[in-house]
Structures are given as C-alpha cells and as structure tokens.
Amino acid sequence: MSLADTLYQLTPSPALLLLIIAAIALMESLALIGLLVPGVILITAAASLAGHQEIALSAVIAVAFLGAVAGDGMSFLLGYTQRERVTRLWPLARHPEWLARGARFFRRYGSLSVFFGRFVGPVRPMVPMIAGMLHMSPRAFTWANLASAALWAPAYVLPGYLLGRTWQQLLGLPEGIETWLVALIVLLVVLAVVFSWLRQQVTRTGRLYRLAAVGARRHPVMRRFWLVQSWRGQGEVPLASWLLLILALGSLSGWTLLVIQQQGPLAIDLRVNQLFTALATPGLERLGQVLARVGDRYGVIALVLPWGAWLLWKRHLAAFVHISAGLGGIALLNTLGKALIGRDRPGTPDYLAGSLAYPSAHASTAVVVLGLAAAFIARELPHHQRHWVYWAAILLAVPMALSRLVIGVHWLSDLVGGALLGLVVCALVHLAWQQKARPSLALCPWWWLGSASLILVSARVAWLPPV
Structure with a gap:
C-alpha cells in the first residue's frame, strides 16, 4: 500500500x-x-x-x-x-x-x-x-x-x-484525482510543521534540548561528547544539526533502497504523475520551465555569484569555503547517485537526453542553497525569530521541486530522494561550520546582494537555454 x-x-x-x-x-x-x-x-x-x-x-x-x-x-x-x-x-x-x-x-x-x-x-x-x-x-x-x-x-x-x-x-480535475491532491497537500503541510517544531525544540531554548542535556549528563561517554560539542559551539551543542543529519541520512538510505528494489516508478509516483498531468495548463508549464532554468547549473551560479564575491571581498574565507563545499558536494553526489541508481525519467526532453532521474538534482540543489542560506541568516537572529527564515526556505524550495513534476521530467520519489540528500549535505556543512567560533556576517548587505542575484537569475532565464 x-x-x-x-x-x-x-x-x-x-x-x-x-x-x-x-x-x-x-x-x-x-x-x-x-x-x-x-x-x-x-x-x-x-x-x-x-x-x-x-x-x-x-x-x-x-x-x-x-x-x-x-x-x-x-x-x-x-x-x-x-x-x-x-x-x-x-x-x-x-x-x-x-x-x-x-x-x-x-x-x-x-x-x-x-x-x-x-x-x-x-x-x-x-x-x-x-x-x-x-x-x-x-x-x-x-x-x-x-x-x-x-x-x-x-x-x-x-x-x-x-x-x-x-x-x-x-x-477541472477528473473524478478521483482530488483525493491525491489533498493527500499531497496534507503531507507537505504536516512535514513542514513537524520540521519547524523539531528545529525549535532542539535549540538551546527548546524542551527536547534540555531533556537531551539531562540524559547526556548521566552517561560518561555522552557527557564527554556533550561537553566537547558544547565547548566548540560556544555553549550550545548543535543538536539540531546532528538530529537533521541522523534523520535525513537514515531516511535517504531507506528511501533509496525502496527505489532500487522497485525497479521502476512507485505506485505513488504513477498516481502523482497522473495528478500533475491533469493539473497541466500552459501557464503552469511555462512557470515550471522558468523554475527549471532558475534551478539548473547556470541559474544556481547566477544566484550565488554576488554572495560569493562579497564573501571573498570581505575575506570571509571560511564561509566561502563551506558554502562552496556544500554546492560542490551536492553536485558530485547527484552525479554519483544518478550513475549508480540508473533510473529513467518519466519524460526526457532533448536538453536532458542521457540524463537520469534519481535523485533530483534540482530538488537537492535547491535544498542546499536555501537551507544553507537560512542557516547562516538564522544565526544572526534571536532564537524566537529564526523559524520564519526556515519557513521562508521551505516555501521557496517546495515550488522549485514540484516544478519538476509539472514539466514531467521526474517522479515524486526522485524529489524525495533529492530533498533528503540535500538535507544531509546541509547538516554536514553546518556541523563543520559549528566546530569553532566564527565571525558574524550581520553586516552583509542582504538587500543589495539579493537584488543582484535576482537580476542575474532573470538574465539567465531570459537569454540562456536550459541545461
């Protein structure tokens, strides 16, 4: 079932x-x-x-x-x-x-x-x-x-x-399709709410964090680990990042095994593909094509170029290296994953000829870019305001991933695998960043750099072909 x-x-x-x-x-x-x-x-x-x-x-x-x-x-x-x-x-x-x-x-x-x-x-x-x-x-x-x-x-x-x-x-949905749309919406809302609640609970002000701290003090090995992590994290153990890594890595492993054993699309893949075929309109397909260009190699370069240039100019080399490692790592893992799994796409336009489906590189890259941006921005905000940044990242990443279903080049399970892979990379980069005290990025000109990214991405969508 x-x-x-x-x-x-x-x-x-x-x-x-x-x-x-x-x-x-x-x-x-x-x-x-x-x-x-x-x-x-x-x-x-x-x-x-x-x-x-x-x-x-x-x-x-x-x-x-x-x-x-x-x-x-x-x-x-x-x-x-x-x-x-x-x-x-x-x-x-x-x-x-x-x-x-x-x-x-x-x-x-x-x-x-x-x-x-x-x-x-x-x-x-x-x-x-x-x-x-x-x-x-x-x-x-x-x-x-x-x-x-x-x-x-x-x-x-x-x-x-x-x-x-x-x-x-x-x-104008066909009879019977609406239940799958409701199920998909409910699933996305539940996952977003659970993620937001867990992230809040495993920060220093959360109840789960305090319970974990009490439990760690009772066991010598865990107490030593807790103290080391707390010292490196300037008084706070990066419990959220560790939990994200463990849950995302475990879920990715299980989900990938399910995809491999199926040797074809899952039942939910076929149903969701039918749903998005029924939803297809010219305007929605055009929007999907725009998002496809925003999330491809050229689009990501255009998006991150102003931020990388500013980090280098201000000599924030550690931040530049960590973000570059995250983007390079997800590109490498996407290439290896597609080669090892060898899963065909539901539809393959000319510009994707020879490209495989699992995991979705658009979904995983969007999660890494937006997830790392949210993590770096949230560190500069008070605890009670950080959840808004993560909600914004979720609201931007979901349409980017779903656009792959709109244009018919991925199965739903490809998006799930890509998102989980992106979360693994986000957790690894954030854990590496939290190993020592880092300078604040609060003076970053967010609006100017954001406007520059928007201009470059708009130019990429208008003038460069999809890749």
Whole structure:
C-alpha cells in the first residue's frame, strides 16, 4: 500500500473532522499553546476538507465557535487561578516579552482588548490569560468572548470551506484525482510543521534540548561528547544539526533502497504523475520551465555569484569555503547517485537526453542553497525569530521541486530522494561550520546582494537555454 493510499484511508469522517476543527480553534485560542500552533493554516486546511466533504457550513462554524470560546475561557481561567505561577510556565519563562506585549495591549484597550485581541495575531492567545491575571470581571469577559468568537469563527472558516467546495470545479480535475491532491497537500503541510517544531525544540531554548542535556549528563561517554560539542559551539551543542543529519541520512538510505528494489516508478509516483498531468495548463508549464532554468547549473551560479564575491571581498574565507563545499558536494553526489541508481525519467526532453532521474538534482540543489542560506541568516537572529527564515526556505524550495513534476521530467520519489540528500549535505556543512567560533556576517548587505542575484537569475532565464 502506498503512502497516498494510507493518507486517503486516514481522511477523517465528518464527525471526526468537526472534532478536529473544534480542537484547532481551541488550540489557536489557548494561552501558551496558541503561540506555537500555526492555527490559521491548520483551520483553513481542515475547513477546506469539510467543504470538500460537503459538511453543513453551520456545523463547521458552530464547532469553530465552541472551540474558540472554550480556548479563551480556559486561558482566562488559567490566568485567574494561577496568577503567580503563569510567568514561570514554559515558554513564558524563556520569552517574557510575549507576556509584556499582551499586557501592553490589554492596558491600551481595557475590556475591549478581549474582543479585539482575538483578531490580532501576536497577542491573540495571551490577552484572555492576562485578563484573568488582572481579575477582569468574569461576566464582562464572557460577553466579549462570545461576541468575538461569533465573528471570528465565520471569518476564519469561510475561506477554507469555500475553497473546499469549489477547487475541484475551478481546476477541472477528473473524478478521483482530488483525493491525491489533498493527500499531497496534507503531507507537505504536516512535514513542514513537524520540521519547524523539531528545529525549535532542539535549540538551546527548546524542551527536547534540555531533556537531551539531562540524559547526556548521566552517561560518561555522552557527557564527554556533550561537553566537547558544547565547548566548540560556544555553549550550545548543535543538536539540531546532528538530529537533521541522523534523520535525513537514515531516511535517504531507506528511501533509496525502496527505489532500487522497485525497479521502476512507485505506485505513488504513477498516481502523482497522473495528478500533475491533469493539473497541466500552459501557464503552469511555462512557470515550471522558468523554475527549471532558475534551478539548473547556470541559474544556481547566477544566484550565488554576488554572495560569493562579497564573501571573498570581505575575506570571509571560511564561509566561502563551506558554502562552496556544500554546492560542490551536492553536485558530485547527484552525479554519483544518478550513475549508480540508473533510473529513467518519466519524460526526457532533448536538453536532458542521457540524463537520469534519481535523485533530483534540482530538488537537492535547491535544498542546499536555501537551507544553507537560512542557516547562516538564522544565526544572526534571536532564537524566537529564526523559524520564519526556515519557513521562508521551505516555501521557496517546495515550488522549485514540484516544478519538476509539472514539466514531467521526474517522479515524486526522485524529489524525495533529492530533498533528503540535500538535507544531509546541509547538516554536514553546518556541523563543520559549528566546530569553532566564527565571525558574524550581520553586516552583509542582504538587500543589495539579493537584488543582484535576482537580476542575474532573470538574465539567465531570459537569454540562456536550459541545461
């Protein structure tokens, strides 16, 4: 049974889907948890599934309303009864600025802050708890809670619900294909959320990092390893990079064995290929061809050339060598992988004649370029802002990889193998970089270099043929 078959079988029943929407609305409104959960994305996806299954709109709005009311109510009760303990709870103990931001909002708007706060992202989960901590009248809070939830529920549910009711007609998909598209979207969202959560948890401020530190101290060998890595990393063990290396390398090995044993496309490859054939439009194919040129050899050179020149000019030789090693390493591994696996492409245009499929060089190179860029940028930012950089890298890498399916030159499993190979190289380069203290790159003229890269890439797309 393929992964997509499994996901399709796991599609929730109408009753379970309503329960999931209520739970998402509750978590989105719940103090502390709401700060960490991408509620807007999740509730839009769940509402879209509800619209696709033609569940009554009134029921979807009702459960979202009840979940939002319960979440704010529980947050208020937490602040009301645990006023002195709240500031010592994780993650507020490490991020007191979140509580301060909500308190400023409450002082500014008073009782109306409960109503307005539900629609203001950064303070939404904090205001009800702060209202409880400041002993706002429970009666006044209840009315504000009910009124704001009555407006919030349809505002957040309707866009996703309407999308679920109309997207099959808008795209003109054949009957039966839509389940595979839903499965693919759900899989990508889940993987992105899990990756973002794990990355946050294995940094110094994360709970998994602290648990690993406690466990390492109990074993002499692990304690010695932990101390050495901590000393090299200026007080922080690069646990995120080690975990990424172990998980990506293990997944790459297992996935490659699966591809070799299959001796042809996997079942999910055929289904996804059918899906993208059904989705094909002239505009989408043109976009795929543009992204193909952006991600090929000339495109990558055009993209990284300004940054490499700046690193050399400023004598950041270590950064230049590490990034060059990552790009050279992924090019070599792609060549070796294609030669060893010897897998044919689903379609081979003239400019790819003689080129093999697994792993996808576009996917792996995009992951290395964007992953290393995100890692270097994130090191210059506070911990609580770093996840935005990684999300941006994911949002750029996914379309680059999927463009290979749009133009029909790769199977889905080629993209998975390429992405995993790229993550392995990213982890290795980052681990090598973290072996000693490095100078800050904070003075890098990001906007000027980014503009130069955009100009060069645009010229490459306009004037040079694909390779």
